[in-house]
Amino acid sequence: MARATALCSYKLICYCLFFSLAVLTQSAPEDALITQLPGYSGTFPSKHYSGYVNIDENHGKNLFYYFVESEGNPSEDPVVLWLNGGPGCSSFDGFVYEHGPFNFEEAKTKGGLPQLHLNPSSWSKVSNIIYLDSPVGVGLSYSKNRSDYLIGDIQTAIDSHAFLLKWFELYPEFLPNPFFIAGESYAGVYVPTLSYEVVKGIIAGTQPILNFKGYLVGNGVTDNEFDGNALVPFAHGMGLISDDLYEEVKTECKGNFYIPQNDICESKLDKVDANLQDLNMYNILEPCYHSSDAAENTDIKIRLPSSFQKLGETDRPLAVRKRMFGRAWPLKAPVRDGIVPTWPQLLNSQTVPCTNDEVATAWLNDEAVRKAIHAEEETVIGKWELCTDRIDYNHDAGSMIPYHKNLTSRGYQALIFSGDHDLCVPYTGSQAWTRSLGYKIVDEWRPWMVNGDVAGYLQGYENNLTFLTVKGSGHTVPEYKPQEALEFYSKFLAGNPI
Known part of the structure; x- marks a missing residue:
């Protein structure tokens, strides 16, 4: 202004x-205001809005958002965009199970609705927060043109940036607020690529000018090499494999744990897999949830259609392990250029291993809930799913390390946080790539505290980059450690030491 x-x-x-x-x-916009929610009988602690933003009238791309105003001072508190990963997973995962305004309780009667209670650790305590279903085709977002469901990293970032520009036109009173982008898992790709689009827009003078300050990434996939080599050191450090096996793997694989160079290396990695296969990959401290229709925990052979291959490749069988897939890409096959099948495509639409999404599925597929949050009916866009197989997703942005270097070198704040008991995207990879940027350490490795107890460890670097672990947490930090997550989130947004 x-x-x-x-x-x-x-x-x-x-x-x-x-x-x-x-x-x-x-x-x-008053027509986006949510006045009541089925399953909740109390008074909202702040205003809630939701609906669609059409980002491409020719194609009919409609991105769905749920916006929660801050319970503190919405006119001044930061605005945060939240993205879940997959690719293909809905940001209602974060809303229902992690840091949304409510805690969800299973229905007391069969066929009933889940009950909602206020969440004392909601991130809306200290920020305005937008939950966005992205890319188009995910969650409640949809397009009238099915070709829009063939998408990749770069187009997803462009579309999400278009959403932000239109969203702030709808909610211009929030333009002066500090703006941050946050996410977890495959959003380790979404967040830096979108942040880069936002910064390009600011430099180009694209209106409206967003007051972008920085970003947060939790247990995020980042780089082929660093992510691929994270699992084995993590497994050894956690006492999940023996010293002897660890030394054998290091010797035979020569430090490359994700592309076996020979049969002996591969056989050693198979032994590592055998030691880990019965663990909950999202949190090795937790038991594994098994749904009633879960498939056998075995290798699954699938054949991807030719549209899923990189240019010039032919159809070929792809062997995957059910236990290795879920809300993030598996580290035995880290994110590489080319198609990234969503977990339902890999698992023949079986449930995510060790993950219970029954509450969210029941609530978001209820007709009254859809009406209350201004979402299209199931007859129009289909069922809500935690993660969808509607999209064909292409990883076309490469390693995220150049994105992080670009953003942090410009002075934007970056918090890379990691639950330290996540087997899916182990902290060892995030710790290694943040160090690889070569920035000077300005806050040497130390514990950070909540209520006098050690909540994890952090290391601060120049250029406003911080790497932080959360002790005892798994893949989705706010789900496992809500109080600790709110603590570091609040401090980071305020620019205060954690």
Whole structure:
């Protein structure tokens, strides 16, 4: 607004100032206001809005969002965009199971609705937060053109940026607020690529100008080499494999644990797998949930259609292990350029291993809930699923390390946090790639505390980069450690030491 005013001639200054104030005080669209939610009988602690933003009228791309105003000071508190991963998983995962305004309780009667209670560790305690189903085709987002469901990293970032520009036009009173982007798992790709699009837009003067300050990534996939080599050191450090096996793997694989160079290396890695196969990959401290229709824990052979291959490749069988897939890409086959099958495509639409999504599935597929949150009916867009097989997803952005270097070198704040008992995206990979940036350490490795207890460890680097572990947490940190997550989240957004 100040920039716009400065461009005005002397005669128009008063008019521009008046227009600026009018925009800043404009209210959010009332037709998006949520007045009640089935399963919740109390008073909302802040305003909630939801609905669709059409980002491409020609194609009919409709991205669904659920916006929770801050319970503190919404006019000044940061605005945070939250993205879950997959690829193909809905950000209602974060809303229902992690840091949304409610804790969800299973229905007391068969066929009933889950009951909602206020979440004392909701991230809306200290921020305005937008839960976005992205890319199009995920969660409640949809397109009238099925070709839009063939998508990749770069187009997803472009689409999400288009969403943000239109969203802030709908909610212009939040433009002055500090803006952050956050996510976990495969959002380790979504977050830096979208952040880069936002920064490009700011540099180009794309309107409206977003007040972007930084980003957060939790247990995020980042780089082929670092992610691929993270599992074996993690397994050894956690006492999941023996010293002897660890030394044999190091010797035979020569430090490359994700592309076996010979049969002996592969056989040693098979032994590592055998030691880990019965663990909950999302948190080795937790038991594994088994749904009633879960498939046998065995190798599954699938054949990807030719549209799933990288250019020039032919159809070929792809062997995968059910236990290695879920809300993030598996580290025995880290994210590489080319198609990234979603977990239902890999598992023949079986349930995510060790994951119970029954509450969210029941709630979001209820007709009254859909109506209350202004979502299209099931007859129009189909069932809500935690992770979908509707999209064909292409990893076309490469390693995220250049993105992180670009963003942090410009001074944007970055918090890379990691539950230290996650087998899916182990902290050892995140710790290694953050160190590889070569930044000077400005806050040497130390514990960080919550209520006088050690909650994890962190290391701070120059250029506003922080790597942080959360002690005893798994893949989805706010789900396993809600109080600790709110603590570091609050401190980071406020720019205070953790």
